Amino acid sequence: MKLFDELEKDVRYKEGLKACLNCGVCTAICPAAQVSDYDPRMIVSTVQQKDESELEKLLKSDTIWRCGECLSCKTRCPRGNVPGYIIQALRSLSVETGMFAESEQGRKQLAIKRTVGDHILKYGYCIYIDEVDNDMYPEQGPVWKWLRENRDSMLERLGTSYKKEQSGTLRITSKESLDDLKKIFDETGGTARFEKIEKYSSDKAKELNINFSGGKDDYFNCMYNE
Amino acid sequence: MNIKINKIWTSYQKEIADDHFYFARSCIRQNIFPAAENLYLNILKNELKKDIYDDARQTTCTGIAYHSGITPFETIMTVVARQFSLMNEAGYENFVVSCVTSFGIYVEVLETWKHFPETEQRTREALKRATGRTFMIPKNLVHASDVIFKFRKEIASKLKFSLINQNTKEPLRVVDHIGCHYAKIFPQEGIGGAEYPYVLAGLIDQWGGQQVDYPERRHCCGFGFRQYLLKSNRSYSVTNSKLKLDSMQPYKPDLIIANCPGCTFFLDRWQYVIAEMEGKTYGENGYGIPVLTYEEIAGLLLGYDPWDIGLQIHQVAVEPLLEKLGISCNSDKKFKGLNGEDIGIPDKPDVLKC
Numbered sequence: 001m002k003l004f005d006e007l008e009k010d011v012r013y014k015e016g017l018k019a020c021l022n023c024g025v026c027t028a029i030c031p032a033a034q035v036s037d038y039d040p041r042m043i044v045s046t047v048q049q050k051d052e053s054e055l056e057k058l059l060k061s062d063t064i065w066r067c068g069e070c071l072s073c074k075t076r077c078p079r080g081n082v083p084g085y086i087i088q089a090l091r092s093l094s095v096e097t098g099m100f101a102e103s104e105q106g107r108k109q110l111a112i113k114r115t116v117g118d119h120i121l122k123y124g125y126c127i128y129i130d131e132v133d134n135d136m137y138p139e140q141g142p143v144w145k146w147l148r149e150n151r152d153s154m155l156e157r158l159g160t161s162y163k164k165e166q167s168g169t170l171r172i173t174s175k176e177s178l179d180d181l182k183k184i185f186d187e188t189g190g191t192a193r194f195e196k197i198e199k200y201s202s203d204k205a206k207e208l209n210i211n212f213s214g215g216k217d218d219y220f221n222c223m224y225n226e
Numbered sequence: 227m228n229i230k231i232n233k234i235w236t237s238y239q240k241e242i243a244d245d246h247f248y249f250a251r252s253c254i255r256q257n258i259f260p261a262a263e264n265l266y267l268n269i270l271k272n273e274l275k276k277d278i279y280d281d282a283r284q285t286t287c288t289g290i291a292y293h294s295g296i297t298p299f300e301t302i303m304t305v306v307a308r309q310f311s312l313m314n315e316a317g318y319e320n321f322v323v324s325c326v327t328s329f330g331i332y333v334e335v336l337e338t339w340k341h342f343p344e345t346e347q348r349t350r351e352a353l354k355r356a357t358g359r360t361f362m363i364p365k366n367l368v369h370a371s372d373v374i375f376k377f378r379k380e381i382a383s384k385l386k387f388s389l390i391n392q393n394t395k396e397p398l399r400v401v402d403h404i405g406c407h408y409a410k411i412f413p414q415e416g417i418g419g420a421e422y423p424y425v426l427a428g429l430i431d432q433w434g435g436q437q438v439d440y441p442e443r444r445h446c447c448g449f450g451f452r453q454y455l456l457k458s459n460r461s462y463s464v465t466n467s468k469l470k471l472d473s474m475q476p477y478k479p480d481l482i483i484a485n486c487p488g489c490t491f492f493l494d495r496w497q498y499v500i501a502e503m504e505g506k507t508y509g510e511n512g513y514g515i516p517v518l519t520y521e522e523i524a525g526l527l528l529g530y531d532p533w534d535i536g537l538q539i540h541q542v543a544v545e546p547l548l549e550k551l552g553i554s555c556n557s558d559k560k561f562k563g564l565n566g567e568d569i570g571i572p573d574k575p576d577v578l579k580c
Binding site: 014032069074092095112113125127137139143144146147157158159162165168169170176180184185187188197224226 | 251253254256257260261263264280281282283284285286288289290291293294295296297298299300301303304305308330338341342345352353355356357406407410411413420445446448449450451452453455456457458459460461462464465466469495496498499534536538539540541561562563564565567569570571572573574575580
């Protein structure tokens with residue numbers, strides 16, 4: 001399999017790369033470049049060269065995981081390139097090929113899959129109050145801690161539909177809707193993507209000799225916290 | 227007098243439907259500001275007399291997962307298609323998106339279908355196979371803040387308070403923060419585009435306040451999707467918010483308003499973290515700068531009780547703002563549960579005054 005052939009199948013790559021003149025405006029505007037070793041100009045320059053070995057290095061690197069997807073680069077590029085879209089295509093290819101597990105940042109995809117990914121299919125939303133505790137999210141602060149501890153009473157007072165099967169905020173998403181989501185994930189590669197993240201992470205956990213048993217296991221905690 | 231029309235400005239306008247909306251909820255807003263979306267619906271229904279439908283069958287658009295790199299583009303396109311199908315079934319054509327990330331997603335999907343028609347066809351086939359559903363594309367698709375902007379003058383005519391400091395009679399200094407995905411991806415889809423976003427500044431102007439222009443006004447709040455979702459990566463998020471807060475502080479803002487759920491959340495919570503970690507506070511007398519959503523400030527000015535619209539759920543206390551607005555409220559009611567139930571009060575932070 002040629003990696004570039006796979007990359008070029010992705011519409012986000014087609015949309016994201018016209019012709020880069022290496023001006024560096026994307027890097028100048030990039031919040032990730034400001035706080036980490038990340039340079040979107042170099043990413044675009046690398047993929048534009050179509051060098052298979054350089055692409056493989058990129059897919060196994062931390063670099064592609066540094067982008068924050070704010071898409072400020074799309075507004076500013078004078079040639080209509082979108083480094084943020086190219087990053088999305090590179091991340092997809094990195095997961096599909098298992099290369100994400102070769103970098104410290106890439107391996108963290110397992111923790112995102114086991115939080116946001118699993119919440120979607122369990123609750124119908126990416127985030128749900130029952131899962132957001134102050135140990136995992138200490139920045140939530142004391143008001144959130146108090147809200148969570150008193151959520152049955154407070155969420156009712158504030159007029160939400162928490163724990164209710166009706167329209168409204170924080171309602172129970174119906175089985176029919178959750179089933180639809182699952183069938184869409186099955187049909188469109190979402191489920192297969194989740195299975196790949198789990199499988200390649202399991203292989204890496206064995207290699208690193210870290211307990212891997214599902215849920216908030218040692219591997220999850222290592223990837224989420226460290 | 228001849229009025230010279232700025233032709234460039236006309237390219238920064240967008241069509242916003244007048245009535246009959248289908249409402250798509252936000253993952254973050256439902257949890258972090260749990261009364262905000264109901265307040266939005268109440269303002270539209272009760273104050274503006276609009277028809278807006280809240281469908282129990284809707285779900286996430288999966289945008290946070292998509293931008294974090296754990297789900298394929300094909301998946302999110304098909305989830306979006308199901309939402310459109312639900313809208314069709316409910317008899318609506320105008321889609322209103324509560325979340326800025328989702329708004330960016332819906333527009334990205336529609337643009338992709340225009341540029342790559344085969345992706346729309348494949349999405350239609352996938353949705354049919356998975357759920358048996360078909361769909362039509364909305365006639366009008368806007369962000370929830372667009373609708374408030376459209377009706378800002380009607381809301382102004384009903385206001386009981388305005389953005390005026392009742393102690394000094396001067397306009398309140400208000401920072402507007404626009405979520406990146408509102409107009410940075412598709413500038414033509416945002417009021418004022420990416421360069422001159424006016425969707426919130428227009429509310430400030432209309433309701434009596436004064437816009438604060440500061441160097442990092444257009445900088446990202448620092449969500450970064452996977453960068454915030456992982457505890458190990460959150461320095462990215464707090465650093466970007468701190469950059470903005472440090473930049474705005476010399477202008478002494480009385481209030482920050484935002485149209486993105488994540489931005490509202492981060493600009494609120496990172497003030498708490500910066501205070502506790504570095505001892506630095508951004509408001510007056512040890513308080514933070516209150517951070518409200520656009521409908522929360524609309525609700526306050528319309529005379530809704532701050533504790534009925536969930537302002538006690540913000541970590542940064544809103545009392546300094548209420549005092550300036552001349553809004554008196556019963557502090558005993560602030561942390562009471564259902565039917566006045568005594569459920570205790572949150573712990574006080576060590577540094578940030580609350």
